[in-house]
Amino acid sequence: MQYPVKSFWLAQAKPDLLQRNSVDAANDADALARFAQGRLDALLRDAGASLPVPPQS
Numbered sequence: 001m002q003y004p005v006k007s008f009w010l011a012q013a014k015p016d017l018l019q020r021n022s023v024d025a026a027n028d029a030d031a032l033a034r035f036a037q038g039r040l041d042a043l044l045r046d047a048g049a050s051l052p053v054p055p056q057s
Helices: 008-018 022-047
Strands: none
Touching: none
16 A cells, blocks of 8 residues: 655655554654643643644544
C-alpha cells in the first residue's frame, strides 16, 4: 500500500518505520500524534483560540 508523504520529515522517517515491528511502530505513531495534538492544543489555548477536536478512538 502506497501513501503519499507530504513532509520531508515524514518521508525521512518512513523507511525506518517500515523496518520496525508493526505493533510497536503503530503504538509509537499514536503516542507521537497524541503529543503533537497536546502541543497544538496548548499553543491554541495560549493564543486564546479554540478549535473543535475530533474524538480519538
